Amino acid sequence: MAMSYEEQILKEKKQLHMSVFAQCISPDGKYLLAGNNYGTIAVFSMRNALASDANENSRKPIFTFKAFDGAIFALLSTENFLICGGSGDIKAWKWKDIQQKAPRVAWSLSVPHSANFGAVETNGLAYSRQDNTLYSGGGDSELHVWDLESGTCKHSYTDHTDYIHAVALFNTSAQVASGSEDGTVRIWDTRTSGEPVAILEPSKHEECINNPRDKWISCVAVDPADDWLICGGGPSLSLWHLRSLSPTTVFEAPKCQPHVVLYHDDAVISAGTSPNIYHWHVNGDSKLTTPCTAMDVYSVVINTESEANKVLCSSGASSKIDVYTNFGYKAFSLDFC
């Protein structure tokens, strides 16, 4: 299909201004999916990209499809579905359909919004397998709990005073944490629908503050034993002891406001407003800092589903998605086009 001259220029420019906010790995570990600020999802084949005879083309998406009119902020993979949060409804696609390159929206959850101010965005998604529940947080400052069996909103936690950036589910206990623009991390008991169990406010702790006006919390992660929680955003990335609700360690990364943090094995991996990926020991010592292409990193995923394709992928304010095969240095970049 030949593109007209104008379309071609627009495509080039769109690529120049592209941001990839969300990534996820398919359950079989073979595919990496990435969603960008134009609402397009690209499917990359990890096997092709990692093959010894990989070339330019195998590092391009095997196919792309339009998911939203606006940006995609969150991608989540469950056993059967790819769940996607962005501007408007939460939508899901079947993996089977995606594998056959014929994606159809399997179901969608409509997030309530007022007509005037446009669609509400969903920034964070979390999925609990035991009770088939989806937690979503976004522009309406509410943490919605969705029963996927019936497709209805069970209830919503409405305490936040500004929009929610990130949602993190606890591993063993029935709790969920949400980080918000209002500067707080709130921990909710999923069995009740009332007040938060606990509120963390990093911007009130001197050791965390970078700049007093930057309060927002844009990333939250809970350690596998549910004893510790890491959060950051405007304030520095900090490790909180959940029983005492006090910060114990601050991860000092100059000029980097974190956008994403995750636990991997015994280490913590974070990235944010600098073209670097930081690997930390839990005691706050820097383990490794690796440079990457995007100047702001919004998403870091590790393919733990398939041992053969076990890589770390990072994406952000660039059309390139960096792939780290042994975490220490960038092996190559996938090209979202």
Next chain:
Amino acid sequence: MSAPTVKKRRILSKTDDEQSRSSSPKRESKKAVHVKVKREQSPYDEEKEVAARDKEKDLQLHNETSTKLRNLMADIHAYKSKEQSGKDDEIDEKQKEVALLFVTLKKLNRVSHLRCKKARDETQGAKQKVDNLHLQLQNLLYEVMHLQKEITKCLEFKSKDEDIELVDVETFFKEAPPSISKPSTTKHDEHKLQLARLDWELEQRKRLSEQYKARQGNRDGVAKSIHQKKDYLESLQPRLSNILEATIPVQQHLSMPFNEIRSQHQLAKLLPRPLYFLYVQANAYHEACDGSMSLKIEGDAETASSTLSASNEDEEDSDSDSEETLSESKRRRKTMGDKLEEQRQKILAKHPLQVIMTLRFKGGTLLTLTFNYMMVLQIITVNVDIKLGGSVQQVANSASGLLSPSNLLSLLFPGDDGKESPKTTNAYQLSKIGMNDLASYIGQIGHPYRWVQWLGGLDFLSDSGGNTVKASAALSNSHMESTVKALKSRVKARLTLNQQLLSLEGKTIAVPAASINLFPTKICSSLKSWTTITAEDFQVIPFLRGHPSADRLDDSHTIFQAMMERGSAKLQVLILLGLDYPNQPPHFILNLQWVGQRNSNNDLHIRDMEAELNIHYGELIGKTTVNHLMTNQLQRVLMCLDVYLETQQGRRRDEQAVGGTEGPTEFVMEKMYTRVTRGRNRSKPFKYNSLQGYFMQRL
């Protein structure tokens, strides 16, 4: 008869000698032998006797006789040596016996001679016979050879009838009348068949020959009638021209310039093929759809008609011709420099006729396109001239380049900058006689834009293999309308751009009325300066090092630099304007100087602002405001700068609430924002909702 006798004698005597030597040296016995021979020569029936005698017996007899003789001689000798007397009788007796034995020997000798002679005669006879037979054999062999030669001669014989192509046998039997084909005989006899077929052939040829003659007569008749009609038509011409002349006053009176049109049409016939197509198609378009266009053919008709007839002659081998002359000039390069110069002039020769197309625009602006055909290079070139009409008061400083003839129509279609010949062979033709690229002769010959070739029906791209490209009317036809439209919209775009640049140089952003709704009424930032910068200046701008947009610059871009200000914040705006504006929207690069340098290398919100300009420009274009895109984009920069500063300020107000120390509030949040930040990238509300008058984030 005497010779054989002598011979015989000699032989006999010889034998005699031998005999005497071998048998006995005695003289007497020798004499006796002589006597015997003489005696026995005459009586003759010995030959018969010889025939009757047996050879073997004779041999035996001879042996016995010899033995006896030897014994007798030995006895005599013995007697004589003993010298016994009384023995003389015995000796005589013995001598008699010896004589007798000699007679026998003699007889035997003669017999053997005769036998020998007889054998010789027989041999002679046989030899004679053999010789005869041999001769006969020779004769026969010769005869055989001769006959063989005759046979091959016969075999090699060819009849003339074999060369004649005859109808095959089946058709022959089908078509020929039985009187000729005689199937009863010919079916069996091949020779007869052949003869019959030859007869049939002759018959048919005769018939055809008659036909031929009849038709020839026919043709002559027709030719004659044609000739008559021609004469009549020729006589008609002067009459018609008389009538035409008579109509001139009427034409003048009614102001209908048929004559002029006709003379133009006659000139058109002298145009080279591509220009002719161009003229015909443009004329058709002009008559059918577009009154603002006018067409004219100018040039020297006489030279044109002479070149036309010349080119007709060497149309087929024009290429080889030119090659020849080129190589010739190469040979003489050292000695005849001016000859080479002549060749160079010749290769750049234009056809003496040119088509002039004039497009008239609102406000009196005239665009004149002069199309020339390069006879050797076989391409069309165009010279562009623009006359600005009365309504265009002034050309903006920064627009002079964009309105210059060489840039005005460049990149009318993507990649078509009119600097290289669309025909690849031309480059070789030029380099062969030591000339530069065509680009260096553009001033002399005009621009060989691709759309010009299309208008002339020449398409070099699709016909890459062939050296001579035949112009096609269909191609010219299919491009005419779109090209004229593109030409018009380009000139309109440039004129509006000129207007925009004029007002920008006066530091006002004149948003067209149709677009005024796209922006809020109050915008606090303002344009402080507007300049053109060169590509060299652009490349040394410090913040562009490693900037993702830096490599978007190419030669055809005009670069503008605008400085915008609000309070202490200064925004440097770099605009890359392509020649094909507005098809390709201008590319904006921003750099904000406010608490450090902020650009898309270190500030996502600046990156978002650039995206607003470079990607979402579509919202800024209305039906009537396509050409005002750049003005609208600049207005949007001002708007976004306000949003950027005010929302940044919004944070600061919070900061004051918690006792911040970073200086006083500079920018008050004046506009309505639904949300200050949104989404994971905390994006700013750069999008203006003109209906409700508030700002929001792009989804």
